[in-house]
Amino acid sequence: MKTPRKCGDCTFCCTFMTVTELSKNVGVTCELVCESGCSVHEKKPAECGSYLCWWRDPYNKFELREDDRPDKIGLSFHVERDLRHGGVVICARVDSPRRVQVGRSRKLIEKVSKTYGAVAVTHGINEGWIFRHGVLVEHAFRDELGLATYDDDHHSEAVQRWITSDK
Ligand code: SF4
Ligand code: SF4
Numbered sequence: 001m002k003t004p005r006k007c008g009d010c011t012f013c014c015t016f017m018t019v020t021e022l023s024k025n026v027g028v029t030c031e032l033v034c035e036s037g038c039s040v041h042e043k044k045p046a047e048c049g050s051y052l053c054w055w056r057d058p059y060n061k062f063e064l065r066e067d068d069r070p071d072k073i074g075l076s077f078h079v080e081r082d083l084r085h086g087g088v089v090i091c092a093r094v095d096s097p098r099r100v101q102v103g104r105s106r107k108l109i110e111k112v113s114k115t116y117g118a119v120a121v122t123h124g125i126n127e128g129w130i131f132r133h134g135v136l137v138e139h140a141f142r143d144e145l146g147l148a149t150y151d152d153d154h155h156s157e158a159v160q161r162w163i164t165s166d167k
Pocket of ligand 1: 055071
């Protein structure tokens with residue numbers, strides 16, 4: 001059995017994750033973050049312990065490189081339940097919409113999008129997504145990424161096509 005990579009001082013998910021036990025909402029950086037990572041690492045809440053980004057996941061087929069650690073590229077992939085439409089979706093959580101437009105982040109998003117048909121690029125605060133060329137982008141980012149808005153029907157169809165529960 002392969003061992004997951006260690007987070008080290010990465011705390012990228014400590015902002016976008018909801019941690020019920022700590023009453024921490026999405027988009028708020030956890031107060032337990034410290035310079036070396038999580039200050040309660042050995043006793044962190046189960047929700048934190050069970051989160052496995054693709055970079056840590058030794059079975060993830062994208063074989064992310066050592067220097068693809070989420071805090072370094074501003075991007076973390078994981079699979080998430082789509083509560084509105086059912087199934088699951090591939091999410092790319094980003095810290096800044098601009099960072100997904102260039103370099104390694106963009107290449108990874110394109111690669112994942114080609115493999116699965118689509119990927120949701122999201123900041124996690126606003127759960128509205130826009131589908132375009134295989135990439136779903138939060139409504140809030142549309143201007144910054146120069147994307148057009150689709151109507152709700154189109155959005156729903158796109159999400160249905162994008163459900164990847166059998167992958
Ligand atoms: S994003 Fe991944 S590597 Fe970074 S703290 Fe979260 S689980 Fe660890
Ligand atoms: S408890 Fe630790 S792992 Fe969990 S969100 Fe806070 S800093 Fe991150």
